[in-house]
Amino acid sequence: MAAITLRGLTKDYPGGVRALDALDLSIADGEFFALLGPSGCGKTTLLRTVAGLENASKGTIQIGPDDVSRLPPGRRDVGMVFQDYALFPHMTVADNIAYPLRIKKVDRAARLKAAAGVAAALGLDGLLARRPAELSGGQQQRVALARAMAARPRVFLLDEPLSNLDARLRLEARTFLKKLQRELGVTTVFVTHDQAEALAMADRMAVMQDGRIRQIGTPAEVFRRPASVFVASFIGSTPMNLVPGEVRGDVLVAAGTVLPVPEEARGVLADGQEVVYGVRPEYLDFSETPLDGAFSGRVAVVENLGSASLVTLEVEGVLLHVVVGEGEEPRPGRSGWILPRPGRALVYRDGELVNGGDVTVTV
Numbered sequence: 001m002a003a004i005t006l007r008g009l010t011k012d013y014p015g016g017v018r019a020l021d022a023l024d025l026s027i028a029d030g031e032f033f034a035l036l037g038p039s040g041c042g043k044t045t046l047l048r049t050v051a052g053l054e055n056a057s058k059g060t061i062q063i064g065p066d067d068v069s070r071l072p073p074g075r076r077d078v079g080m081v082f083q084d085y086a087l088f089p090h091m092t093v094a095d096n097i098a099y100p101l102r103i104k105k106v107d108r109a110a111r112l113k114a115a116a117g118v119a120a121a122l123g124l125d126g127l128l129a130r131r132p133a134e135l136s137g138g139q140q141q142r143v144a145l146a147r148a149m150a151a152r153p154r155v156f157l158l159d160e161p162l163s164n165l166d167a168r169l170r171l172e173a174r175t176f177l178k179k180l181q182r183e184l185g186v187t188t189v190f191v192t193h194d195q196a197e198a199l200a201m202a203d204r205m206a207v208m209q210d211g212r213i214r215q216i217g218t219p220a221e222v223f224r225r226p227a228s229v230f231v232a233s234f235i236g237s238t239p240m241n242l243v244p245g246e247v248r249g250d251v252l253v254a255a256g257t258v259l260p261v262p263e264e265a266r267g268v269l270a271d272g273q274e275v276v277y278g279v280r281p282e283y284l285d286f287s288e289t290p291l292d293g294a295f296s297g298r299v300a301v302v303e304n305l306g307s308a309s310l311v312t313l314e315v316e317g318v319l320l321h322v323v324v325g326e327g328e329e330p331r332p333g334r335s336g337w338i339l340p341r342p343g344r345a346l347v348y349r350d351g352e353l354v355n356g357g358d359v360t361v362t363v
Contacts, residue, residue, distance in 0.1 A: 002064030002077075002154040002187055003029040004050065009059035011045055011211075019045040021211040022059065027204075029064075030185045032178065034198035037208035038234070043191045046208075047157050050189065052076050063155055074103065076155075079148030083160040085140050087132040093119065093143050094128040100151040111150075118146045122180075138169045145180070156181070156188040162197065174201055195235050199223060207231050229276055229351045238281045238310055241320045242348075247273045252347070256316040257295045259340070265347045265354045276348040281321040283344035286311060287337045288330055294339040295320055299330045313338060 004027040011020040019042045027033045035043040048054040050061055052073035061069045068076045079100070087096050094115050095102075101111035119125050122142045132140055141161055148156055162170045162177075178201050181188050192198055198205050199219040206213045207222060207230075215227040226232035232240040245254030247269045252259045254277040261269060269275065290296070297315035309329045313320050313336050322338045330336055347354045 003027060003031075003062075004155060004187060004189065005060075005062040006050075007060045007062075009046070009049065009061065010057045011042075011049055011054060012057040019211050020049065020056075023211075023213060025206065025213065025216070027187060027189060030187055032181050032188045032190065032201060032203045034202035034205040035189065035191045035208060036195055036198040036205055036234075037193065039193060041208040042211040043193075043208050044159055045211075047080075047159055047189060047191050050076075050155075051078050051080050051157050053080075077153050078155045078157055079151060079153035080157040081141075081144045081148050081159065081161045083163055085132075085144040085161070085164075087140060087143060087147075089132050091131070092128065093124060093130050093132075093135070096132070096143055097124075097146045097150050099147060104151065114150055115146070118150050122146050122149075136169075137165050138173060141165065141173055142176075145177075149184070154187065156186050158188065158190045160192055162192075163194075170197075177201065196237060199235075207234065225346065225353065226278075227353050229278075229348050232278050232346070232348070236280060238321055238323065240278050240280050241284075243277045243318055243320070245275050245277045247271055247275060252277060255295055255318045255320070257293075259293060259345070262345050262347055263343075268354055269347070269349065273349065275354070276351075278346040278348060279340045279344055281310065281323045283341050284320075284322040284338045285341060286322045286324050286328070286330070287339070288334060289337070291337040291339045294337040296335065296337050299332050299334050299336050302329050302332060304329075311336070 006023055006025040009020055009023040012018050035046060037043050045054060049056050052071060056069060060067055063076060094112055097115035097118055098111040101114060116128065119128055122145060124142055124146060127139060162173050165173055174197060190201065202219055204216065204218055205222060207215045209230055215222055215231050223235055226235055229242060232242060243254040245252050249271055250261060252261050259277065295315045297313040299311060300314045301312040303310040307326055308323050311322050311324055311330060320338060
């Protein structure tokens with residue numbers, strides 16, 4: 001297999017539009033790496049540029065020991081799965097899977113034998129004579145994966161391959177993809193706008209914004225210690241509470257509440273400095289009786305999440321969210337107090353994390 005190394009990768013379009021802005025990125029051999037970000041951030045352009053479907057304006061792309069920056073797609077030894085699967089409707093499943101080998105001039109008997117072997121590994125051996133229109137969405141996704149696998153590429157590039165599946169099938173496919181990648185050990189780059197997919201599947205991930213990488217890390221690192229206000233607001237099924245505040249001596253005041261400055265930020269912030277106090281709803285404790293050092297407000301909304309509930313409190317004109325356990329939901333209109341757990345609060349200055357010495361950031 002092969003590692004992927006990008007240096008100074010830039011992609012400009014006519015009219016001065018810069019889709020990728022001098023990116024540096026290293027993806028380890030055998031790693032499952034996710035590119036995550038909102039629509040228009042450049043993640044699909046990055047994937048297509050690695051594949052050779054887009055030409056880089058500047059910079060280099062290295063796959064294993066080889067510089068492939070100027071090679072055509074067919075010589076980069078990558079397998080790509082597209083968002084719409086891009087199966088040939090007039091071909092059978094067997095011929096779709098064998099198509100990359102056909103391009104490589106492998107004889108028909110050998111390529112169909114190889115297709116049958118890959119299909120069996122993905123549970124498609126009973127579907128080889130069917131055409132794509134006769135398959136379910138999950139089966140089409142597996143055919144697209146089998147086609148990418150058939151040529152045994154050094155790298156898999158997956159462009160939102162689960163976005164067309166319903167919620168239950170997407171969960172099943174997510175588990176299947178992760179298990180398959182571990183068994184094959186192939187370096188895989190996975191593009192998604194769904195942060196739940198990235199957190200669940202990736203070994204490491206990069207969060208992108210406006211053609212740049214804002215943070216690189218494991219899912220746990222990115223979730224627990226977002227490097228910027230942008231990453232903090234983007235990551236998490238329930239976004240992080242981000243409360244404007246001000247440093248006053250050795251304390252911080254936010255939403256009318258006096259809070260201790262997190263330990264790692266002490267001695268770094270100046271008196272009177274404006275900051276943003278951040279804490280995830282999962283890292284807050286809720287009480288209907290007063291707590292010292294807690295935000296206090298009135299319960300505005302209670303949303304059922306299944307095994308838990310998301311409670312929204314209005315605190316000094318700011319809406320704050322806290323996750324409470326099943327059966328612990330307060331009634332709307334009641335008073336409530338929410339207390340950050342020790343070591344879970346973060347402070348941002350000028351949009352960047354203050355107490356984040358162990359966070360990897362590239363801008």
